[in-house]
Amino acid sequence: MCALIGCYLRIALAGFRRYATYRQAALAGTATNVVFGLIKISILSAVYAAQGGGSVGGYDLTMTITYVWLGQGLLSVVQFWGDADLDTRIRTGDVVIDLTRPWNLGMALLAEDLGRAAFASLARFVPPLAIGALLFPFRWPTDPAVLAFFALSALLAVVISQGIRFLLSLSTFWLLDPRGVSGLYRVGGATLAGLEIPLNYFPSWAQTALWFTPFPGMMQSPIDVFVQHGSAAALLAHQALWAVLLTVAGQVVLRRAVHKVVVQGG
Amino acid sequence: MAEAYSSLIRAQLRSQLSYRTSFLLNCLAQMLAQANDLLVIVVLFGRVASLGGFGVQEVLLVYALSGIAFGLADMVVGNVEQLPQYIRTGRFDVVLMRPMGSLAQLCASDFQLRRLGRVVTALGVLVYVLSISDIHWTPITLLLLVITPVAGAVIFGSIFIASNSLSFWLIDGRELANTVTYGGNYFTSYPVTVFSGWLRVFLAYVIGGAFVSYYPALALLGRADPLGGPDWLRFSAPVVALLAALAAGTVWRFAIRHYRGTGS
Numbered sequence: 001m002c003a004l005i006g007c008y009l010r011i012a013l014a015g016f017r018r019y020a021t022y023r024q025a026a027l028a029g030t031a032t033n034v035v036f037g038l039i040k041i042s043i044l045s046a047v048y049a050a051q052g053g054g055s056v057g058g059y060d061l062t063m064t065i066t067y068v069w070l071g072q073g074l075l076s077v078v079q080f081w082g083d084a085d086l087d088t089r090i091r092t093g094d095v096v097i098d099l100t101r102p103w104n105l106g107m108a109l110l111a112e113d114l115g116r117a118a119f120a121s122l123a124r125f126v127p128p129l130a131i132g133a134l135l136f137p138f139r140w141p142t143d144p145a146v147l148a149f150f151a152l153s154a155l156l157a158v159v160i161s162q163g164i165r166f167l168l169s170l171s172t173f174w175l176l177d178p179r180g181v182s183g184l185y186r187v188g189g190a191t192l193a194g195l196e197i198p199l200n201y202f203p204s205w206a207q208t209a210l211w212f213t214p215f216p217g218m219m220q221s222p223i224d225v226f227v228q229h230g231s232a233a234a235l236l237a238h239q240a241l242w243a244v245l246l247t248v249a250g251q252v253v254l255r256r257a258v259h260k261v262v263v264q265g266g
Numbered sequence: 267m268a269e270a271y272s273s274l275i276r277a278q279l280r281s282q283l284s285y286r287t288s289f290l291l292n293c294l295a296q297m298l299a300q301a302n303d304l305l306v307i308v309v310l311f312g313r314v315a316s317l318g319g320f321g322v323q324e325v326l327l328v329y330a331l332s333g334i335a336f337g338l339a340d341m342v343v344g345n346v347e348q349l350p351q352y353i354r355t356g357r358f359d360v361v362l363m364r365p366m367g368s369l370a371q372l373c374a375s376d377f378q379l380r381r382l383g384r385v386v387t388a389l390g391v392l393v394y395v396l397s398i399s400d401i402h403w404t405p406i407t408l409l410l411l412v413i414t415p416v417a418g419a420v421i422f423g424s425i426f427i428a429s430n431s432l433s434f435w436l437i438d439g440r441e442l443a444n445t446v447t448y449g450g451n452y453f454t455s456y457p458v459t460v461f462s463g464w465l466r467v468f469l470a471y472v473i474g475g476a477f478v479s480y481y482p483a484l485a486l487l488g489r490a491d492p493l494g495g496p497d498w499l500r501f502s503a504p505v506v507a508l509l510a511a512l513a514a515g516t517v518w519r520f521a522i523r524h525y526r527g528t529g530s
Contacts, residue, residue, distance in 0.1 A: 028438035035445040038465050039452050043310075043317070046460045050314040057313075180291030187298045196306045203312060 007103060008111040015115025019123075026123040029076060033128050037072040041065055041136070044197070057200030063227045066139040067198055069132025070223045076124035077117050077154060078161045078218050080190045086169040087178050099258060106166060106250045113162040114155075121154070139227050146225065149232045153222040156239035160217045163246030164189070170250070173257040194220030200229070214242035270366060274374040282379055289380060296383025300333050303455055304391060318459035319492055325457060326395045327486065331479035332454035333388025335418025341381035343373050343423045346430040347447075350440055353433065359527055369427065369518055402488055410485055413504055418454075418478040420507035424514035425450055425473055431521040446473050454478045459492055477506040 019026075041064075048054070048061045059067065086109065089095045098105050132138055141147060168185060172178045190196070192215040199210055199220045210216055217239040225232050282289055307329055311322040320328070352358040352372070361371050401407065429446045432439030446469075453461070453469045458480045461469070470476035484491055485500035 025438050025441065028436075028441035032441055032444050032449070035449050036452065039449060039461070039469075042461045042465065043456055046317045046456075047310055047314050049318075050316050177288060180288060180295070183292060183295035184298065187295050187302060191302050191305065196302070197309055201309055201313060203309075 004103070008107060011108055011111040012115035012118070015112035016119045017115075018112075019116050019119045023123070026120075030124055030127045033072040033075060033124070034131060037068050037128055037132070040068050040072075040196075044068065057198060057202075058229055059198055059200060059227070062137040062139045063229065064198065065132065065136050066227055067223050069128050069136070069138070070226055071195055071219060073125035073128040074154065074157070074219055074222060075190070075195060077120040078157050078193075079113070079117070079120070079165075080161065080193070080195075080218070081186050082113075082165045084169075084179075084182075086166075087172045087182070090169065090172040091176060096261060099261070104251075106247070106254055109166060110159065110162050110247075114158060117155075117158045141226060141228060146228060146232070149236065150222055150226045153225045153232075153236055153239060156236070156243050157218045157222050159243040160214050160239065160246060163243065163250055164214065166250045167246070167253060170253050170257055173260055189215065190219070192216075193218040194223070198223075211238070214246060217242050267366070271370060271374045274371075275377050278375070278377045279379055292380040293383040293386075296337075296380055297387045300337065300384040300387035303329065303333070303452075304387070307455070318457045320457045320459070323395055323399050324483065324487060324489075326391055327399065328457055328479045328483045329455045330388045330392035330395060331414055331418060331483060332451060334385055334392065334415040335478050336422050336451040336454070337381060337384030337388060338415060338419035339422035339426060340384065341378060342419070343369075343426050344378065344381060345373050345376040346426055347440055347443070348372070348376060349430050349433040350437070353525075353528060356528065358525070362522075362525075368522060399487070401486055407486055410482060410501070414479075414482040414486075417503040417507040418482075421474045421478050421503070421510045422447070422450065424507075424510035427514040428517045431517050434521040434525050450475050450478075454480070457483075474506050474510050477503040 044064050045061065047056060048064070053061065056064070086095070089098065098108075101108075133140075141150070164185070168178060168182045171181055175181065192210060192213070194216060199207055199216055202210070221235045221239050224230050225235055304326075307322075307325055310317065311325070315321065317325055346369070349358070349372070352361065358368075361368050364371065396411075425446050426443075429443035430440060432442055436442065450469060450473060454475045458466060458470045458476045470480070481491070481495075481500045482503055490497065491499065
């Protein structure tokens with residue numbers, strides 16, 4: 001058991017190192033995130049200018065600006081648009097090698113993704129946040145404990161996001177070409193998670209519907225925890241529920257997929 | 267010469283259309299990508315009556331003109347984004363050896379019809395907005411309506427080419443180019459008055475984003491520029507497009523002259 005946990009730790013470390021190799025890419029990506037953040041702040045500020053300040057859906061202007069910088073940083077940590085490595089390995093049949101290794105494929109991929117997210121937290125999350133905190137009105141949590149809740153919430157967001165990406169990749173076992181399905185997720189997933197505009201700007205019926213899905217758990221929840229909008233306990237409980245559900249679903253679907261696999265040749 | 271290009275493009279279309287379901291799903295994804303920005307505008311106007319001094323119909327007009335222009339440019343020259351792969355694998359050297367223009371080859375050899383999906387959504391919004399807006403139709407406004415998407419597409423195409431030329435020098439040039447290509451599309455979907463400071467100066471005037479949708483929309487609506495620009499500015503998109511194309515051509519040729527390949 002200990003050996004197995006050590007194995008996953010080493011996979012996570014490898015995930016960290018793999019992405020840490022591309023530091024120049026991280027810098028260029030951050031520049032893009034910052035420019036998009038500036039455009040987003042201009043558009044959302046225009047909303048407050050039009051109504052003469054006040055709040056929209058429980059967010060005042062400072063909270064909205066903080067939302068934008070947190071979102072631009074979290075975007076790369078949560079990773080809505082993953083690489084298609086597993087899809088390709090399933091289509092070509094290489095996945096058989098992954099399945100025969102003495103590990104749980106779902107857990108191994110989660111470990112690697114957590115390593116990737118750890119590097120992204122340093123290289124992609126901190127810079128936009130630093131720019132936002134230094135140059136813009138910024139809402140820091142009033143209680144240091146909130147930072148710990150935020151870290152936990154961001155971790156759960158990565159687990160949910162990885163769970164969904166894993167299920168989308170597994171669909172290759174049945175669809176052979178998952179690009180249609182994952183293309184639709186690429187387009188809509190981030191918006192439904194609250195990347196483009198805070199979900200509390202949506203009409204209340206849409207908000208109610210969205211909170212029945214895992215989407216808000218990937219972006220809106222950690223941000224709401226940070227700016228202290230709503231109950232942190234409820235937000236974390238919603239995330240934990242979906243993290244468990246998606247992980248279990250991933251395991252069940254993987255087991256069914258393995259039954260389909262036929263290894264040919266000798 | 268033209269035959270070579272048209273057969274290249276025809277071959278592309280044949281191969282893309284042979285996987286009917288995959289093509290339709292990809293088209294749908296592009297349509298939804300454009301509808302995503304529409305959703306944001308609709309939700310924002312559920313909260314306020316104006317953005318930057320413009321009402322919902324006016325903002326939708328700006329959004330639609332921008333979407334059509336970006337979609338057309340993305341479809342025709344969007345493939346310059348693949349430049350890093352061409353350079354890394356050495357395929358670009360092959361492109362340079364053929365007796366045809368390097369840029370035209372690059373665009374024709376991976377022409378993506380699915381990107382028409384973006385144009386379809388934006389065109390739908392344009393038709394809807396024009397049908398409910400109070401526009402004074404004259405031969406001039408009609409001509410403007412036809413020229414604007416073309417001029418806008420040329421401006422966006424020039425932005426695509428000039429910014430992706432960075433890939434000749436920088437490994438991550440494509441990522442930086444995204445700030446002005448996709449970032450430019452984001453910016454031009456809203457009236458310029460929403461933005462301020464150097465962000466506005468750079469995206470609206472240095473790279474020409476204001477002439478893709480904002481000024482033509484003002485002319486169609488018969489509104490003066492709230493920023494105090496002269497009235498002729500509203501009709502200057504074709505001239506800006508021409509200048510942008512010349513600038514992009516110069517940058518591309520300069521980049522090609524300095525290209526040394528990746529070695530053997």
